Amino acid sequence: MNNQLVLVLDFGSQYNQLIARRVRECGVYCEVMRYTISLNEIAAKHPVGIIFTGGPNSVYDQASPHIAKEIFAMDIPILGICYGCQLMAHMLGGVVTTCTTSEYGKTETTYGKSSALFCDDALPEKAISWMSHTDYISEPPAGFTVTAHTESCPVAAMECPEKKLYAVQFHPEVNHTAHGLTMLNHFLQDVCGCTGDWTMENYAKTAIEQIREKVGNGRVLLALSGGVDSSVCAALLSRAVGKNLTCIFVDHGFLRKNEGDEVEAAFAGRDIQFIRINAKAAFMEKLTGVSDPETKRKIIGEEFIRAFECESKKLGTVDFLAQGTIYPDVIESGSGDAAVIKSHHNVGGLPDYVDFQEIIEPLRLLFKDEVHQLGIELGLPEHLVWRQPFPGPGLAIRIIGEITDEKLEILQDADWIFREEIAKAGLDRSIHQYFAVLTDMHSVGVMGDGRTYDYTLALRGVTTTDFMTADFARIPYEVLETVSARIVNEVKHINRVVYDITTKPPATIEWE
Ligand code: XMP
Numbered sequence: 001m002n003n004q005l006v007l008v009l010d011f012g013s014q015y016n017q018l019i020a021r022r023v024r025e026c027g028v029y030c031e032v033m034r035y036t037i038s039l040n041e042i043a044a045k046h047p048v049g050i051i052f053t054g055g056p057n058s059v060y061d062q063a064s065p066h067i068a069k070e071i072f073a074m075d076i077p078i079l080g081i082c083y084g085c086q087l088m089a090h091m092l093g094g095v096v097t098t099c100t101t102s103e104y105g106k107t108e109t110t111y112g113k114s115s116a117l118f119c120d121d122a123l124p125e126k127a128i129s130w131m132s133h134t135d136y137i138s139e140p141p142a143g144f145t146v147t148a149h150t151e152s153c154p155v156a157a158m159e160c161p162e163k164k165l166y167a168v169q170f171h172p173e174v175n176h177t178a179h180g181l182t183m184l185n186h187f188l189q190d191v192c193g194c195t196g197d198w199t200m201e202n203y204a205k206t207a208i209e210q211i212r213e214k215v216g217n218g219r220v221l222l223a224l225s226g227g228v229d230s231s232v233c234a235a236l237l238s239r240a241v242g243k244n245l246t247c248i249f250v251d252h253g254f255l256r257k258n259e260g261d262e263v264e265a266a267f268a269g270r271d272i273q274f275i276r277i278n279a280k281a282a283f284m285e286k287l288t289g290v291s292d293p294e295t296k297r298k299i300i301g302e303e304f305i306r307a308f309e310c311e312s313k314k315l316g317t318v319d320f321l322a323q324g325t326i327y328p329d330v331i332e333s334g335s336g337d338a339a340v341i342k343s344h345h346n347v348g349g350l351p352d353y354v355d356f357q358e359i360i361e362p363l364r365l366l367f368k369d370e371v372h373q374l375g376i377e378l379g380l381p382e383h384l385v386w387r388q389p390f391p392g393p394g395l396a397i398r399i400i401g402e403i404t405d406e407k408l409e410i411l412q413d414a415d416w417i418f419r420e421e422i423a424k425a426g427l428d429r430s431i432h433q434y435f436a437v438l439t440d441m442h443s444v445g446v447m448g449d450g451r452t453y454d455y456t457l458a459l460r461g462v463t464t465t466d467f468m469t470a471d472f473a474r475i476p477y478e479v480l481e482t483v484s485a486r487i488v489n490e491v492k493h494i495n496r497v498v499y500d501i502t503t504k505p506p507a508t509i510e511w512e
Contacts (some may be wrong), residue, residue, distance in 0.1 A: 052084025229324030253280025255396030
């Protein structure tokens with residue numbers, strides 16, 4: 001990449017990825033690096049700016065993360081946030097003190113309008129910032145001016161414009177800080193001289209050139225699941241290497257209604273080798289009589305690999321195995337072993353089974369929202385780009401108990417209605433995952449003059465940021481009412497619909 005680069009030096013902040021995403025939102029490419037990076041490594045990357053993140057430590061802790069003092073003399077603009085702000089003060093001779101009471105949450109802050117960070121007309125002199133600290137700067141280092149304060153924090157921001165050093169005690173990256181993104185933008189544009197050259201249009205152009213250069217006449221193999229990451233990866237690779245790309249799409253038969261055909265429609269017409277394996281019969285045969293969730297998952301995982309392996313063997317040696325690894329995986333793995341993580345999490349150890357020489361990961365620099373944007377840029381249909389997360393084993397783990405063709409059809413039809421109504425209500429982007437589950441419970445109902453004894457269907461909708469914890473979505477009763485009425489009227493063998501109001505934990509998002 002030849003984009004201007006900003007380094008986000010991570011001192012242990014829970015917001016490290018959020019800061020990086022905000023910088024990218026400003027149209028600036030950035031990378032998250034651990035604070036242990038050497039100054040030589042930093043210099044070699046030629047960053048136009050550096051941001052120190054916050055972190056849980058006190059600068060006085062023996063083991064607190066530090067960086068060599070010479071970083072302040074590299075003539076690179078630096079913005080310190082929270083711990084990063086205190087670290088800058090401490091290392092340059094200011095005084096950091098423990099607060100008598102920690103400042104936490106939304107705090108009224110008074111800004112000095114002559115600061116490059118706070119000069120924006122939209123930012124009033126007094127506005128809310130998000131604070132979270134137990135130490136504060138009681139005296140700024142010599143040469144620094146105080147540019148913001150709160151009632152209990154005398155140095156909520158400080159700066160030394162001659163040395164291009166800026167620091168804020170609050171968190172501009174958090175939405176609760178009014179105009180926080182504007183402040184970051186001013187730092188990036190006015191202090192660092194960023195031109196906003198990071199766009200998905202530029203990314204696509206450069207990535208395509210780089211992939212072509214790397215792959216040459218080699219052959220690339222991609223396991224296409226129809227999920228956002230693998231679909232965008234396929235679209236990018238197809239632009240770059242065309243016929244040299246083979247996408248294998250194992251359709252295990254447990255996708256949602258029409259989904260297999262939609263994936264095929266999006267890719268089969270491209271100038272690539274697209275192979276769809278309709279493997280439902282083989283999967284169903286292996287799953288006959290199986291109702292234990294873990295056994296189902298295991299069988300599906302193994303059968304998936306078998307189907308993929310069988311097809312890929314026909315291709316002989318492959319030069320590159322492509323994976324849809326994205327930047328959060330890279331950051332979480334400590335910037336290195338992303339390939340290993342992904343092979344375990346997403347493709348169930350595929351690299352062991354396929355004869356290939358090298359892995360390529362064309363999305364490894366991108367955050368999820370950028371993957372969406374890139375998908376749109378590459379002309380993928382919206383329903384693929386905005387597809388919600390979907391588990392590898394698909395509807396097989398949303399049918400409680402043994403899977404049969406009849407149950408699969410019932411669930412596909414009911415799930416379709418739920419999704420249609422959620423989209424109609426305009427909730428499809430705000431509820432992060434929503435789906436129907438076919439329980440194995442029967443209950444008594446009445447339809448017309450007759451008694452029924454049919455399935456209970458459960459609806460699940462969650463809001464979440466990371467899928468590790470989740471809240472149940474507050475879907476309006478009117479929407480639930482329409483969904484329920486349509487399902488019991490239009491889908492045979494369902495006579496009762498319930499809504500799952502459990503958070504995660506203690507429940508998981510999926511039922512199996
Ligand atoms: P749980 O049910 O563990 O799910 O709360 C968390 C998120 O992971 C998805 N999920 C899977 N994704 N393969 C996947 O690629 C799987 O086997 C799998 N199981 C669960 C789930 O849909 C939710 O988004």
